[in-house]
Amino acid sequence: MHLKQIKLAGFKSFVDPMQIHLQGQLVAVVGPNGCGKSNIMDAVRWVLGESSAKQLRGESMQDVIFNGSNTRKPLSRASVELVFDNTLQRVTGPWSPYTEISIKRTLLRDGTSSYYINQQAVRRRDITDLFLGTGVGARGYAVIEQGMISRIIDARPEELRGYLEEAAGISKYRERRKETTSR
Ligand code: ATP
Numbered sequence: 208m209h210l211k212q213i214k215l216a217g218f219k220s221f222v223d224p225m226q227i228h229l230q231g232q233l234v235a236v237v238g239p240n241g242c243g244k245s246n247i248m249d250a251v252r253w254v255l256g257e258s259s260a261k262q263l264r265g266e267s268m269q270d271v272i273f274n275g276s277n278t279r280k281p282l283s284r285a286s287v288e289l290v291f292d293n294t295l296q297r298v299t300g301p302w303s304p305y306t307e308i309s310i311k312r313t314l315l316r317d318g319t320s321s322y323y324i325n326q327q328a329v330r331r332r333d334i335t336d337l338f339l340g341t342g343v344g345a346r347g348y349a350v351i352e353q354g355m356i357s358r359i360i361d362a363r364p365e366e367l368r369g370y371l372e373e374a375a376g377i378s379k380y381r382e383r384r385k386e387t388t389s390r
């Protein structure tokens with residue numbers, strides 16, 4: 208699954224709608240301290256369903272909405288969209304025939320979060336389900352942040368097994384079994 212494009216509007220320091228095109232196999236983001244590099248990765252994990260504000264370096268989830276600057280008023284809505292190339296059909300299920308898969312999340316100040324797959328309203332679960340077993344996800348190994356390598360090295364055996372199961376694509380079946388047996 209190749210991430211082709213990130214569209215941001217009102218997310219953290221990205222006040223005006225903007226698009227980031229990720230061309231090629233290797234993309235580096237460079238810039239001075241505080242220019243918003245980490246905010247881009249926060250945006251990616253946020254769309255994929257991250258529900259902990261702390262993981263996104265905020266106090267509450269509403270902290271991801273642009274909260275104003277010297278020259279701009281705070282906004283009332285944050286929106287992030289990821290566009291994935293699915294020509295290799297890595298995604299299984301109803302969305303597998305689509306050559307492009309777009310995932311979008313929006314948040315209003317009242318706390319309402321909405322999720323979309325290819326512009327169709329879906330549940331948060333539908334997004335996490337779509338990527339289970341691919342390594343892509345709010346806590347998937349596709350995003351390796353500072354400190355994660357040492358966390359893997361120091362992980363307890365059960366935790367390490369979790370990473371291996373996600374890499375092997377087994378975690379999705381474990382999740383489904385858990386759901387079936389808890390019903
Ligand atoms: P470094 O090189 O130090 O890691 P960085 O490029 O990763 O810097 P970020 O952490 O992505 O920088 O961006 C921090 C900036 O984002 C800060 O200036 C902060 O004020 C701004 N910011 C974060 N949340 C919001 C928000 N809700 N509204 C407006 N600006 C925000």
Ligand code: MG
Binds near residue numbers: 244245246
């Ligand atoms: Mg940073």
